[in-house]
Amino acid sequence: MLRVKDRDGSPLGGYWFTEPTTKARIQAWNLGKLFVLVHQHRVANKVPLGPNIAYEVEEQICGERPHLCWEQPAPGGGPAINLFQMGGDFVKAMWRWGRAGFATVSGEVFEERKNTCLACEWWRGYHDYGIGYCGQCGCAAGKVSVKQWLATEKCPKGKWKQ
Ligand code: SF4
Numbered sequence: 678m679l680r681v682k683d684r685d686g687s688p689l690g691g692y693w694f695t696e697p698t699t700k701a702r703i704q705a706w707n708l709g710k711l712f713v714l715v716h717q718h719r720v721a722n723k724v725p726l727g728p729n730i731a732y733e734v735e736e737q738i739c740g741e742r743p744h745l746c747w748e749q750p751a752p753g754g755g756p757a758i759n760l761f762q763m764g765g766d767f768v769k770a771m772w773r774w775g776r777a778g779f780a781t782v783s784g785e786v787f788e789e790r791k792n793t794c795l796a797c798e799w800w801r802g803y804h805d806y807g808i809g810y811c812g813q814c815g816c817a818a819g820k821v822s823v824k825q826w827l828a829t830e831k832c833p834k835g836k837w838k839q
Pocket of ligand 1: 798814831833
């Protein structure tokens with residue numbers, strides 16, 4: 678899978694994406710902002726959002742400017758998680774949480790978990806904006822997460838301290 682190497686950087690001329698449906702050229706000075714602009718453009722033009730805007734944008738950037746990218750191996754080589762698994766895992770997480778008396782972690786632990794996810798190679802989505810999911814367990818990890826608040830949940834790769 679081709680990914681942009683310097684995810685927080687800004688190459689000469691910034692990042693560009695050509696929306697295949699409208700042919701609009703969308704530019705931003707950082708990758709996260711470009712993801713958001715493409716998302717907004719699609720919403721405004723009633724273009725389907727697709728399964729993963731981030732992958733789509735990075736694939737196009739890497740096709741046009743391969744020197745900005747590297748081949749990221751699939752972490753662990755495990756199978757990709759699908760929506761059915763994600764739904765099942767979510768129900769199980771809620772069941773575990775209910776059995777434990779709906780216990781939540783402190784704000785500090787939540788922040789530590791969230792930041793670990795945002796820096797993780799399994800993170801999938803809009804890195805700068807925290808909208809996305811864990812590619813390992815499928816949970817919506819990040820700034821909009823529920824899972825990191827649940828005391829009963831664990832990182833499937835053992836990266837959370839608590
Ligand atoms: S839950 Fe664990 S494996 Fe998944 S994104 Fe967060 S730190 Fe990475």
